[in-house]
Amino acid sequence: MMFDYLVKRVLQALLVLFVVTTVVFILLRGIGDPVKLLVSPEGTFEDYENLQRMLGLDKPLIGQYMDYLSGIVKGDFGNSFFYNRPVLDLIKEHIPATLQLSFAAIVIAIPFGIFSGIISAVKRNTPIDSIVTTLSIAGRSVPSFWLGIILILIFSVWLKMLPASGYGKFKQIILPAITLSMGLLASTTRLTRSSMLDVLQQDYMTTARAKGVKEKGVIVFHGLRNALLTVVTMVALQIGNLLGGSVVVESIFAWPGIGRLMVTAITNYDYPLVQACALVMAVIFTFLNFIVDILYTFIDPRIRQS
Structure with missing residues (x-):
């Protein structure tokens, strides 16, 4: 089966x-x-x-x-009209930068998003819940291009702490990664909170507490695991959307990834390069969805049985 x-x-x-x-x-x-x-x-x-x-x-x-x-x-995507080079070579040169930026954004967004969502659900209707909810709504509402410009203005122009562009050093990835991660972090926080609130009201949570399981164990091993199915679905789709968001972020921070490459290709009507970039993004997005379907069977045994 x-x-x-x-x-x-x-x-x-x-x-x-x-x-x-x-x-x-x-x-x-x-x-x-x-x-x-x-x-x-x-x-x-x-x-x-x-x-x-x-x-x-x-x-x-x-x-x-x-x-x-x-x-x-x-395996031949032709030659770029604009660069006059094999498209596959250009993709190979630029996709590591995009994957590196996306990975950094994921590392920031998912752990903090899940943790914030759990805290917000456990502390429901408290000032902590209000602060987390407000910040998550703001994070989801703020456009990435605006956030990127504000971060450059504060940390690069005023404080001179971090570079506004460049590639290859740790400091150079911090601002673009934060900018790219904000939407995913906000969405993960809100969905984790919603899922946890639903799970916390279930009978098996009360049963676990009655058996003497510590509250942390009840929340992590019983609550979070059952809440993860919905979160994993959303996170996978949002990770795919990171590729779309990287087009804007890479342009703002002059990050030499596939998103910036695609903008250049579109501007110059570079058919082969645009087609290849779109196909690569589609492959990554489809692959992520495929991985999520497999993860379902490990997260929820009921799906594996069916």
Whole structure:
């Protein structure tokens, strides 16, 4: 049964990736003509046609699409129009920075979010609960571009404690990681609080206390474990959204990740690079959802049995 379930999820993931590649391919063809940007202003119509032929954009749309799919199967994403380099090389160079930034944001957001949510639920209707709730709503409401600018203004311009840009040193990742983590931290806090409040009212929590289990054990081993299923689902989806948020954050802090690379590609109508960046993000997002489905079976034995 488990094997059949895994096969089904893999097939669903492949279908999602196929739809993403198709939609991105079609949308890109409607936003502009990269040949007009690349050809010299003094170029002739013949120069335009030659460049179009060299880039493979002279073929019918279906022909371009089939070439694109066959290239993906072979692991060939083509050459970047703007950088004039293999797209796969550019992705390999920039994706480590994005993964590093996303990992740092996760390390900040999830532990603090779960801890804050538990404290808020246990201390319900107290000043601590009010403070945590207010901060989580504010953290979710503040746009990442605004927060990033404010952090740069305070810690880089006024206090001169942390650099506003750069890559490679620990200090350089602190501000972008905090900016990127804020939405996930706020969402994790609110959902953990909500789930814990529901779990704390269950009969098995009262039974555990009646058996003499210490309050910390009741909350962690009985309450948190049962509340985690909903939290894990949200966290996985939000982790995928970190990739989308990284586009803005990487641009603000000049972080050399795939998000910033994608912004440059979109600006220059770089079809192959945009398609590759979108596919990579879709693969990571789909993979995370697949991992979450597997985690369900370990968190909740009822799902494993079904």
